[in-house]
Amino acid sequence: MRKEIMLGLSTALAVAATPVAAQDEPFKVGAAPYGLQAEFMQIWTEAMEEHPAVLSGEVDLTVFDGRYDALVQQDQFETMITQQYDAIIFAPIDIEAGATAVQAAYDAGIPVVGSNTRVNSDLLHSYVGSDDVKSGYMEAEIVLNELGCEGNVVIIEGPIGQSAQISRLKGNMEALSECPDVQVLEQQTANWSRAEAQTLMENWLTAHPGEIDGVIGQNDEMALGAIEAIKAAGLDPQDFAIAGIDGITDALYAVKAGDMASILQDARAQAQGALDVALKAVDPSYEPQSDIWEQYPQMPWNNGEDKLYNVPWTPVTPENVDSLLEMR
Incomplete structure (x- = not known):
C-alpha cells in the first residue's frame, strides 16, 4: 500500500508539473528485454x-519477451519496424547480435535506447544502465x-556473449588480480x-x-x-x-540472514530513465516525468541528450536491507 501511495503521489506531481505533449495519438513505444523469466527483468518491466x-x-507501451534468444529479439524488432513504432527500448541478450536489430531500426528512422545490457553499435541513440565492470569488481572484492585474499573461489557467469557477463567478468578478474593467492577452481x-547454478555448484562441491x-x-x-546446493549438501x-548482483527479493532476505552479499542494480531507474530519454528522442519538447532524476542527482538529465546515463550501484547492507525490502 505504501508503495502504491508513493507511486500515485509522484505520478500526480509529475503530471501536474509536466504538460502532456500535444499529439493526436499516444507515442507507440516497444520495450525489448532479453527475457522475462527471472525477477530482475520483471521488476524492470513493471517499473516501465x-x-x-x-x-x-x-x-x-508494448513489452516483448526476448526469451533469451537473439533471433527472437531480431524478429521482434522487425515487428516493431513494420508496425511503425515511435521508439524502442532494448536490453539485448547478445552484445554483437543485437547490433543487427539496432541497424534495422536506425534505417527505419526509429530511435533505439539501450537499457540494462549493452549492444555493440554506434547507432544506439543513448544508453541508460549501470557500469557492470564496477559491479563485477565490487562483488568479487566483497x-x-x-x-x-586467500583460498579458492568459483565463478558462476551469465550468458556468454551478453554485455553484463563480459563486463562483470572483467571486474571479477580485476579484483582477483589484486589477490594472487586466491585460486579460481571453476568458472562456467x-x-x-x-x-x-544449483546444478553447477552441486557438481563442483563433489569435484572439490x-x-x-x-x-x-x-x-x-x-x-x-x-546457496541451495550448499544447503542440500x-x-x-x-x-x-x-x-551476487541485482538485489532481487530472495537475495535481500539472504543478505538479512547472513548467507550472502548483494549489490542492488536499480531496475526502476534504468527502465524509467530509458523511457524518458526515448520520449525526448521523438518529441523535442518532452520533459522527464520520472522521479529518478531527483533520486540520482549525480546522473543529471542534461536535456535528455547524453549518450550514456550511468545509474549508480547500491551495496545491500544490514543497515539498508529492511528499507529495500519495504519497497518491494
Whole structure:
C-alpha cells in the first residue's frame, strides 16, 4: 500500500508539473528485454509500465519477451519496424547480435535506447544502465575481503556473449588480480538461472570436497542457486563467502540472514530513465516525468541528450536491507 501511495503521489506531481505533449495519438513505444523469466527483468518491466507517461496514456507501451534468444529479439524488432513504432527500448541478450536489430531500426528512422545490457553499435541513440565492470569488481572484492585474499573461489557467469557477463567478468578478474593467492577452481556459465547454478555448484562441491571457500555469482539468481546446493549438501552457506548482483527479493532476505552479499542494480531507474530519454528522442519538447532524476542527482538529465546515463550501484547492507525490502 505504501508503495502504491508513493507511486500515485509522484505520478500526480509529475503530471501536474509536466504538460502532456500535444499529439493526436499516444507515442507507440516497444520495450525489448532479453527475457522475462527471472525477477530482475520483471521488476524492470513493471517499473516501465508504472512510468507516469504510460499511466497517463501519453505512451502506448508494448513489452516483448526476448526469451533469451537473439533471433527472437531480431524478429521482434522487425515487428516493431513494420508496425511503425515511435521508439524502442532494448536490453539485448547478445552484445554483437543485437547490433543487427539496432541497424534495422536506425534505417527505419526509429530511435533505439539501450537499457540494462549493452549492444555493440554506434547507432544506439543513448544508453541508460549501470557500469557492470564496477559491479563485477565490487562483488568479487566483497568475497575476497571476507577470505582475506586467500583460498579458492568459483565463478558462476551469465550468458556468454551478453554485455553484463563480459563486463562483470572483467571486474571479477580485476579484483582477483589484486589477490594472487586466491585460486579460481571453476568458472562456467549458468545463464542467469538459479536452477542451472544449483546444478553447477552441486557438481563442483563433489569435484572439490572441502576446497571451495567463496562463490562469485554474476547475478543473485545464480548466487542463490549456489546457496541451495550448499544447503542440500548439508553445509552452512555462512561458512562460504558468497556474493551476487541485482538485489532481487530472495537475495535481500539472504543478505538479512547472513548467507550472502548483494549489490542492488536499480531496475526502476534504468527502465524509467530509458523511457524518458526515448520520449525526448521523438518529441523535442518532452520533459522527464520520472522521479529518478531527483533520486540520482549525480546522473543529471542534461536535456535528455547524453549518450550514456550511468545509474549508480547500491551495496545491500544490514543497515539498508529492511528499507529495500519495504519497497518491494
